[in-house]
Amino acid sequence: MSDNEKKLFKDYFDEALAQRMAAMITAVHPQFPVEAFINQISPQLDGLEMKERSTVFVQALHDHLPTGFANAWTVLAAALGAELSGEEGVFADGWHYWPIAQFIETFGLEDFDVGVEAMHEITKRHTAEFAIRPFLIHHQEKMLAILHTWAEDENPHVRRLVSEGTRPRLPWAGRLYQFVEDPGPTLALLEKLKDDPAEYVRRSVSNHLNDIAKDHPQLVIETCRRWWQDGSPERRWIVQRALRTLVKDGNPDALAVLGYGPPQVALQNFIIEPDPLNLGNKLNLQFTLQNKAADEQKLMIDFVIHFVKANGQTSGKVFKLKTAVLAPNQSLTLEKSHPIKPITTRKYYPGTHRVEIQINGQRIGERSFELIV
Numbered sequence: 001m002s003d004n005e006k007k008l009f010k011d012y013f014d015e016a017l018a019q020r021m022a023a024m025i026t027a028v029h030p031q032f033p034v035e036a037f038i039n040q041i042s043p044q045l046d047g048l049e050m051k052e053r054s055t056v057f058v059q060a061l062h063d064h065l066p067t068g069f070a071n072a073w074t075v076l077a078a079a080l081g082a083e084l085s086g087e088e089g090v091f092a093d094g095w096h097y098w099p100i101a102q103f104i105e106t107f108g109l110e111d112f113d114v115g116v117e118a119m120h121e122i123t124k125r126h127t128a129e130f131a132i133r134p135f136l137i138h139h140q141e142k143m144l145a146i147l148h149t150w151a152e153d154e155n156p157h158v159r160r161l162v163s164e165g166t167r168p169r170l171p172w173a174g175r176l177y178q179f180v181e182d183p184g185p186t187l188a189l190l191e192k193l194k195d196d197p198a199e200y201v202r203r204s205v206s207n208h209l210n211d212i213a214k215d216h217p218q219l220v221i222e223t224c225r226r227w228w229q230d231g232s233p234e235r236r237w238i239v240q241r242a243l244r245t246l247v248k249d250g251n252p253d254a255l256a257v258l259g260y261g262p263p264q265v266a267l268q269n270f271i272i273e274p275d276p277l278n279l280g281n282k283l284n285l286q287f288t289l290q291n292k293a294a295d296e297q298k299l300m301i302d303f304v305i306h307f308v309k310a311n312g313q314t315s316g317k318v319f320k321l322k323t324a325v326l327a328p329n330q331s332l333t334l335e336k337s338h339p340i341k342p343i344t345t346r347k348y349y350p351g352t353h354r355v356e357i358q359i360n361g362q363r364i365g366e367r368s369f370e371l372i373v
Contacts, residue, residue, distance in 0.1 A: 009095075010050035013057065015042045017096060021057070025065075028078040037064045051172075057099035058106055069110040073118050076100055083124040087156050087200035097126035105131035109138060116146060123161045130173050132165035140178065144185055151189055156198040162189050163204040169211040183212045187223065194227055194235055202238050209242035217246055221253045228257055247300065248318045250361030260300050260360040264293035265326075267365040269333075272355055276370035279348055282337045283369065287357060289334070291326035299324050301334065302358040308351040308371070318358060340371065348373050 018041040022034040040060045045053050065072035084094060101122050108115030108131065115135065119128035135143045151162045164170065166186040168179040179186050186208065193205050213220040224239040231239065239257065246254035252262070270287040277283055283305075291297050301322045306314040324332055340348070350373040356363040 008050075010048070010053055012095060013050060013053035013098070014045060018042060018057070018060075020096060021061075021099070024079040024081075025075060029065075029075045032075075033064050037061075040064075054099045054102050058103045061099065061103050062107065069107045070114045072103075072107070073114055076103070077118070077121060080121060080125060083155070084157060087198050094126035097122060101126050101128055101131050104128065105134060109134055112139060112142070116143075119161070120150070120158060124155055124157050127157070127164070128161055129164040129167075129170060132161065133170075133173060133176060136166065136176060137178075140185075144189075147189055148192070151192040156196075156200055159193060159196060159198065160201045160204050163193055163201065163208045167204075167208045167211050169214065180215055183216055183219065187212070187219075194238060195232065199234075202234060203241070206238045206241035209238070210245055213242065213246050217251065218253070221246070221251070221257060224254075225257045247361070248302070248320075250318075250358060250363075252361055255300065255361050258300075259298050261297070263299060263359040263362055263364070264291070264297065265299070265359055265364070266290040266292050267357055268331075270357065270365050270367055272367045272369055274369075276372050277340060279371060279373045280341050282339050283355075285334075285336045285338065285355065287334060287365070288331055289326070289359070290331040291328055294328055296325055296327050299326060300360050303336065303338075304356040304358050304363065305338070306354040306356070307346065308349045308353060310347070310349060312351070314354065316356075 015038065018038045022032065022037050025032045026034055037060050040063065041056055044056045048056070061072070061076075065075055080097075080100075104115060104118045104122060108118055112135070119131050119135075122128050122131070132143070147162045147166065150158050153159055163186075166176065166179060166189060167173075168176045168183065168186070170176075190205050190208060193201055196202055196205070209220050209223065220242060224243055227235055228239050243251075243254045243257060247258070255261075266289070268288040268290060271285070273284050274281070285303060289299070289301070301324060302318050302320055304316045304318050306316045308314055319338065321336060322334060326332060342348070348371065350371055352368050353371050354366055354368045357365045
């Protein structure tokens with residue numbers, strides 16, 4: 001691989017990592033079979049994705065460490081390096097611990113107490129947000145009680161685990177369906193973390209609430225309304241991020257929490273060009289908004305492009321543009337260039353595409369253009 005090629009994350013889980021892991025373990029457990037460990041891992045890695053590669057490491061650890069999770073963890077715990085020094089670094093600095101965290105996820109339930117201890121230690125160096133999920137599924141009440149104490153832990157990585165590990169829709173992880181159905185137990189944890197001193201933890205709280213909002217929007221809106229009242233700037237930051245999906249969807253109750261009421265504006269001189277537009281070029285928007293209310297208005301200004309799908313139907317995608325406060329009768333002219341070019345997450349189809357202006361969740365004007373692909 002040349003210096004100019006970007007190394008994929010999965011490619012770090014290679015023979016060099018097997019050698020590094022073996023060196024870590026033999027430093028505290030000299031009888032560890034280094035050659036057998038590396039020879040088991042190396043031939044299996046080609047063609048595998050990251051999680052599959054990590055699973056190869058996990059099986060090799062299981063096969064060559066002392067039998068039984070408690071005995072294996074005694075060795076691994078002694079081999080762990082220093083804790084992360086800052087709030088970040090879970091994947092940038094602690095990535096090489098991923099197979100160890102997955103080892104806990106796979107085998108930790110053999111000994112609940114030792115598994116809990118293992119998660120508490122590994123999350124200070126990497127993360128246990130995936131490892132903790134089997135514990136929550138099989139021992140929910142017992143694990144939740146522990147998490148309530150971890151919400152007050154001195155280490156921000158442990159406190160973050162309380163929120164991140166219980167997210168019902170955590171990316172890269174299986175859903176916690178019990179919390180998708182009833183998020184009450186995790187909301188009780190978030191209440192303890194809503195004023196956490198670490199932004200790292202507060203960001204997880206906001207993401208967790210955003211997860212819940214996909215299944216229980218009104219519950220999250222009510223929670224955010226309560227948190228917003230007399231909330232610190234840091235807590236209000238959580239609320240703004242927690243409501244981002246609902247706000248993007250134009251939910252009026254979510255917008256109202258943030259101070260955006262029904263808009264009283266006039267849309268003027270709405271122009272889009274060029275028409276037709278060739279794929280790969282930029283779509284240019286220009287329009288003017290005038291406040292028609294007797295008082296100043298707080299406005300969240302977005303635009304929506306309705307992209308043509310393969311079946312000829314269209315699907316709207318909201319793009320953020322600007323927030324503004326307009327005095328009575330004040331006008332604001334906005335311009336935006338938006339590239340319509342090939343991307344990995346969307347396939348473009350020719351046809352009539354509509355563009356709408358969205359103010360405080362309400363769509364107030366429309367134009368169209370022909371896309372040539």
